[in-house]
Amino acid sequence: MTTTNGTTNGSAAPHRLWANGPSVPLTTPFVAGGEEVDHEALAKQVVRIAKAGLGIVLLGTTGEASHMSHSERKAATATARKALDDAGLTDVPLCVGTGGGSLKTTIELCNDAAEAGASHCIVICPGYFSFAMGRDKTAILGFFKGVFDRSPLPVMIYNFPGAASGIDLNSDDISELAEHPNCFGVKLTCGAVGKGQRIATYTQTPEYLARRGNSLKASTVTGQFQVLPGFSESLLPTLLGRHTGCITGTGGIIPKTVRKLYDTAVKGLQGDSKALSEAVDLQEKVAAADWISIKTGVQGTKYALDTYIEKNLGGDWRSPLGPLTPAVKEMIDVDLKPFMEFEASL
Template sequence: MSAANGHPSRPWANGVSVPLATPFRADESVDHAALAAQVTRLAKAGVGIVLLGTNGEASHLTPAERKACVVTARKALDDAGFTNEPLMVGTGGGSAGITIELTKEAAEAGATHAIVICPGYFSFAMGRDRVALLDFFKRVMDASPIPVLIYNFPGAAAGIDLNSDELIELSEHPNCLGAKLTCAMIGKGHRLAAHTQSAEYLARHGARLQAATVTGQFQVLPGFSESLVPALLSRHTGCITGTGNIFPKTIARLYALAVKGLKGDAAALSEALVLQDRIARSDFIIVKAGIPGTKYALDHYVQKGLGGIARSPLGKLSPEVKKMIETDLAEDWAFEQSL
């Protein structure tokens, strides 16, 4: 399957992907040079690029700003020699129509895959009307020129939470790539993965998954890296983790070791469990720090201006959170630099 902009197909790979923070200057304008630098840095670290998700403050951007960010990211990848690197872009909007429009614009700008969250404004109605909820995703997938990953994040969708039966139903859509589960429910992901990895499912969908992904697998991805090892044991295919903005090499190493370990390499599994201890700690620090804290960590550890500020209404960091980032992540940053 090819993007609408005419670029050759760039299939999505199993493994670690990172939802990038969108860097804003002091006047809240997008810093495109910093965005390009972060895209290139993460691609060189061997992780997938997810643009304009929750960490990317997509809801704070105008449609024109969103499209400009996609153009910047695609150009940064191509200029750095990553011409075959896929680019997943968050295209969720307040309605099915707006989401479809944003998805088409992202594809035109260079996105190869979309990640779509359910609109949360009418959660008081959609939370009860499950038919309307599923219809939203089906309409978007019907109209999208690129494969769609379902983004299940109750915290960012006013509590709307897809269950495994609903995800399994949506997985049968011919343009459904997978699901990101930021609901922290590994059992839900296991049920979805067991269904989509069955011989019967692959007989129905194997050909189109071979076109959309490197492994031909429906993507089941936790939204955290703190549980990556148990998630992989439960048939998940990787993770999409905001902590990867700071520690991409560490988390990529954790994934590689865990895959080897689960294939029978006892030494690799032992090392993966120790590394999972580190990531479980640092992941929670990043969660507590929030999006402004993630941006501050980028500025503090990686490069000044790479994170920038967050747009209102996200608040400013307290001295206590800054100290937590500077103190509690220092050892993990030293480890990241050693890789």
């Protein structure tokens, strides 16, 4: 498939609503050897996940954004938007990772994403100079506020200490950032359920909502402030803790299972005891599958997609990610098998 040139297709629409629920950080499929993006496979992934009812997060950690050039990232975004539109999914939001090593670079990536058709973006704190500014909250918060001020798209905070050289925002920091009218949520890949509950409680108070409503008159942000764990292993308990969904790489492998867990959990937490019992059982399945996904990493996710969904759908990866090991293959082929079979039954 001829690669897109990355120019805008005119479909960027910041008014698209980011709804509560689960989303998937898609892999970026590369052709054998990892030299080029496989745009045809990427388009298939995007449509598959959207049709399963999960949100699309492109070019995050799972998407190997840090391994890609600016032009590749823009082209991938344009491919995803075109795939959604061509499938009749024109109302589906498209959130794109636009984190860079500096404020200037991050804004450039935000502009690229908007031009290519993204509706939202997600930004991680730059980690290279963590030894110098890792504890400098003025610098860190200033970076995010600078992004919010200058991004043409609504911005989600991506709090992932493991990918930001240990920089970890606390609930006070994120609640302060949540006051900005161009910040629409936070992804918490830090495993801190209590942190998320504190943020969710803060952003659901009448006082916050009143301030939010007033500030939104001049903002592109719509919908509830999103508080999203970066895993699905804790989706049910975090929903009890006022979180609004999750962003889960496991959803790329078993999207219907994750969607069913979310829908059943919401129904159960609204008072349906039978649904709650079913949600507990589903959460046990998803937690087990999520742990396999975490242990096998990007390579395991791509292998699972290629082996059990469609050949070359996951594609290759780029160095410095290492080769697929026999242990990873075994975990996918043996340990993940019952969860793939359950997914196929839905």
